[in-house]
Amino acid sequence: MDRLKVGIIGTGFSAQAQMEAIKRLHNAEITAIAASSMEKAEQMAKACGIPAWYDDAYALINDPEVEVIHNCTPNYLHFPLNKAALLAGKHLLSEKPLALNSKESAELAELAKHAKGVSGVCFNYRHYPLVAHLKEAISTEEYGKSFLVSGGYCQDWLLYNTDCNWRMQTEQNGVSRAIADIGSHWCDLLQYITGQNIVELCADLQTVHPVRYQTKRLADGKKAVEPVSVSTEDFGSVLVRFDGGLRGAFTVSQVSAGRKNRLHFEIAAEKACLAWDQEEPNRLWVGRRDEQNGELVRDAALLSPFAGLLTHYPGGHQEGWPDALKNLIQQFYDAVIRKKAGTVNAEASHVASFEQGHRIMQVVDAIMESSRTGRWVSIPAFATAQQS
Known part of the structure; x- marks a missing residue:
């Protein structure tokens, strides 16, 4: 089976930790990254062997090659980027908190109910x-x-x-x-x-x-x-x-x-x-x-x-924090693969849903x-x- 094509939005600690976890898996590859500047995006992409980079997160979301989005941005960007990814039909794993307040998170939870893709929140513990x-x-x-x-x-x-x-x-x-x-x-x-x-x-x-x-x-x-x-x-x-x-x-x-x-x-x-x-x-x-x-x-x-x-x-x-994060991402990707295969109820049941994030x-x-x-x-x- 072809590996999932993954896009990472962000270059900070969360993004780097998730990229390291993804590289330990065998069913996905990082194909694009977005940062706050083209210089930062290109630097991270070349250091990590990522073929495409953007200084515009929305351009990454709309990249037809990208199937799965990891939103690893500061809190104020969670709501607008999550909303854009859901509306674009992408599979989406968002950092927490899901949004800045429960009014925003309620809108995201409702969108996620009807979205084409699998969605989840990164409560890794x-x-x-x-x-x-x-x-x-x-x-x-x-x-x-x-x-x-x-x-x-x-x-x-x-x-x-x-x-x-x-x-x-x-x-x-x-x-x-x-x-x-x-x-x-x-x-x-x-x-x-x-x-x-x-x-x-x-x-x-x-x-x-x-x-x-x-x-x-x-x-x-x-x-x-x-x-x-x-x-x-x-x-x-x-x-x-x-x-x-x-x-x-x-x-x-x-x-x-x-x-x-x-x-x-x-x-x-x-x-x-x-x-x-x-x-x-x-x-x-x-x-x-x-x-x-x-x-x-x-x-x-x-x-x-x-x-x-x-x-x-x-x-x-001993296993610890990086291994639990890898487990989260693996369970999320397994659900994405089931969804692509047309499996009924393909949600990642142990990954926090957008409703639970709300x-x-x-x-x-x-x-x-x-x-x-x-x-x-x-x-x-x-x-x-x-x-x-």
């Missing part, structure tokens, strides 16, 4: 083997009924007031930063694992540095330090209620020293507590009351059949409203947003 194994265990109530979730997502890359980039600018990033950027991952992951949607919440968000200082290089080669006003949150905590009865809380922070990328959670159930940490992704802690605590290590021979499919090396050979934007908007008002906020229902 769903695609670790132990996450998949735990999801199945929770769904079958292997550990009894779950009643409490806790955890968070903490980083330190914005700890200092001299840490500053485009994410400080609401017109490019949106009105939420820490919640939309990393809190959205935690919410999607826990909804995916538990099969329950967050329906009510109460949030407290804070900004540590209302003014940050950005260093810019002037035309004469000298540097200047400019103050940047910041209105988006650096950290926050949220109480959550789920539609299936779960309760919980989580904390997000981009100013926690020493925490580089710590997404973690604990699910308390009748027979055990289950805890997982993205920085140690090959271990699932199982806590017991009346017997010794245990630990399940990532080994295909010990996992559920689907989780085993996400495991590519023998036990003891649901997360509803959660983000509700968190922002709750923090402003100091009140509990309910999240409106969205037809088929229930997690797969």
